[in-house]
Amino acid sequence: MGKMRFLAYAGISSILAGAVVGIAAVERPNFYSACIAISNSGLSVMVLLNVVVILTILFGRGLQLCLFGQLRALELDHLYEQTWYTLTEAFLTMTMFRDGFNVEFLGYFSLSLFLRVFHWISRDRVDLVFQTATPPSLLEKLRLAFALGLFWVCDFMLLRMCLKQLFNSFGTFIMFTFEFALLHNNIVTSIGKYVLNLAEQKYLSEHEDEDTWESKGMWMYILEIVTDFTRLVIYAAQFVFMLKPFGLPVHIVRDVYISVASFVGRVRDFSRFLHARQQMDQQIADAREGDLVRDNICIVCREDMEIIQGQSRRSVPKRLSCGHVIHHGCLKSWLERSQRCPTCRTPVFGTDPNHTPWNVPRANANNDAQNNANGNAAPARNHNGTEVPVDHSQNQGNGSNASTRTTGTVNDLPTNAIVFERDITLPTGWTALRSRVTPEGVQQIQLNEDTWATVVSNPAQPQRQSSPAFGATPASISTYSTLRSQDQSASDSIQMMFSQLEDRVKSALTTENQHSEGEIRQLRTMFSQLEQQLRTVEAQQVSLQNRLQRIEDRLNHQEQ
Known part of the structure; x- marks a missing residue:
């Protein structure tokens, strides 16, 4: 439905543009006079600019299909969210540069918006392409690398051109200079993350017994801190240079505040991360056999935990102060995001008066x-x-x-x-x-x-x-019954999820022509959320079935 409306809009705009050009060609004796007549007519200029916007959208759509293919639902959601905020910021910017508002200003402004959209897509694609269940193919890697290199060249050339114009005339080009500097900083960050993801893939291919590259978290922290610091310097310089000739730059006040908060937060988290990694081996002891009897499932990776002689360091179970047990490698990865237990939110290091340990020796x-x-x-x-x-x-x-x-x-x-x-x-x-x-x-x-x-x-x-193997029969039977009921609840939840998914899909297919584009987008987003919930419930059911099987084996052994 959205495509049909766009085609209708493009067709009507093309007819109006053809009429404007045709009337000017008939009424004027030559091409030059016809162009002068069109440029002096505000209505004619608006009609032709409308056609230029349509052609830009079509060009952007074609470039997106060539470089990225079809966008994922999450990428579309981020794109719509960022677009609305950017348009609001654009209107505030135009109020500051109303004296220098001309065709050249409009062209640079449109070009910056056009490139900004593709920088958003590149950032999301770098984060998502390496997180899929199947690793990206060589074609996907090369296409993404080409897109990142292309946008880096565009940002560099435009930044260089704006700097030359800035030395000749200190005017509206000051805004575009800092705008393209920010875009260049963003694309460099995306390239850095792309290189780190490739390095992680290469490391995992050479070390098949490991499931992650521990040094990636350290390098990712450093990259993000450098990015936030560079962004903060650019915004601060833009604020200072624009304050005297144009007044208070209202459109970047929010960005300056967010940049300061982000940089301070990154540095604080990085300091805590380094401190946690240094203390982890000294303050967190290895788990014992008795710690795994009650629950031997790692809450982070959902894999079984075992204590085996000669096992890799990442697979060694570590017992937190609250009593929960996590793989050594999973704990390292978790500390990059949080300093609290993923199960009960108790601080991993130190004590919290609001939490009491759930388990005792x-x-x-x-x-x-x-x-x-x-x-x-x-x-x-x-x-x-x-x-x-x-x-x-x-x-x-x-x-x-x-x-x-x-x-x-x-x-x-x-x-x-x-x-x-x-x-x-x-x-x-x-x-x-x-x-x-x-x-x-x-x-x-x-x-x-x-x-x-x-x-x-x-x-x-x-x-x-x-029995040392399992325990008293009443407790065993009760635990078995509890897990069996949980397994049945998980099955019922899966059936309910399937019903909801089928109803949503049928509703979207049968009433698609009656919904607006926003409603269709909401349905697709809801579909993706339900699909993710379904996968979570299925994973929980598999975990429960494994625990039930172990309990059944122990019950059979005890009866014998």
Whole structure:
């Protein structure tokens, strides 16, 4: 529908332009006088400029197809967002240079907007082409390299030409000089990222046992800091040079503020990143076998974690202060973006009073469980093994709706709490965080944030000890049932996602002619979001199925 409207608009504009030229040719005796008549008519000039805009759009579309092919949905979204902001900035710029507004100014201004659009596409394409599931082909690499080189040459030539004009006449060319300097800085950054991505691909091809290039993060930080500093210098110089002859440059005040904030943030993050990498091996210990019993899935890469003699350093599991375990290499990559645990948001280094560790050492698990079985409250411990005071409040009601108050928060007791028989130790790797006794004399312990257990006395049953491989049968069955229900929920979510996708696609196909271009674009964006959610749910289901299979194997082994 958008293409049809553009074709209709282009056809009407061409007819009007032909009419303007034809009337001038008939009424004037020669070509020169006809051109003078057209240039003196404001309406004729507007009609011809409209045709020039259409030809520019067609040329840009053809250049885009040759250099980049079809744009992705994310690239289109970024393009529309940046275009609206740029047009608003353009109107503010025109108010400052209204005295020098002529055909030459309009030509340079249109050229800068044209190049800016392709710089946006180049930046997004460099970031996206190396993040796909399949590596880019040689043709895609060469085409992208040619596009980056072409735009760099254009920026350099235009910047050089504007500098020559600036020395001859200190006027409106000062704005275009700094504008092309910013474009040159952006394209150099894109070229730097492209080179780093190629270097990473070459490194991974030579080291097949590794999945990432650790030095890339360091070089990427340096490149972004240099880029932000250069952009800040350009904006500051533009602000100073334009302040006296043209007044306060309102259109770049926002850009100056963003550049300062970005540069300061980059330097701070880079300093924290270097400090974190230096402290990581000293302050974060390697995980033990007991740390992987409860959950051996790395939250970053979603791969199984194992402790094997002679394994690569990147595959070594590291135990954070909060108790979560992550691959050594994944932790290094995560520290480039954040200094907090990806699961519970606890600071990786240092302490945070607003967070308490979710896990305690595995060596204390059996002792805490034995204290619970004897009727004693099991104190909570931090990751160093020291006791943490816990307020065990007396609650009214039975064990199914009782609650515990700890550090000012109230946790409701689920109705499907696991039931342990007295004198049965907790499974290996399980942890008793806290305990309490209800008014009815029922002993209860908390295993994690969402799971509580009730300790009951059953003399008719013989004393049973937990298996080191898995643990007590009631807990095993309950864990198995919980994961099975999660797997079913994931399956239901996938079915719901499929239904939503089908409905959206049918709606877009059957009512496309009745929607505006903006609505169609929103439907496509929603389709991409639902597709990404579907992939996430499928990955979660695969992880749950793997855990279910391991639990089934352990249950079968215990029954035998």
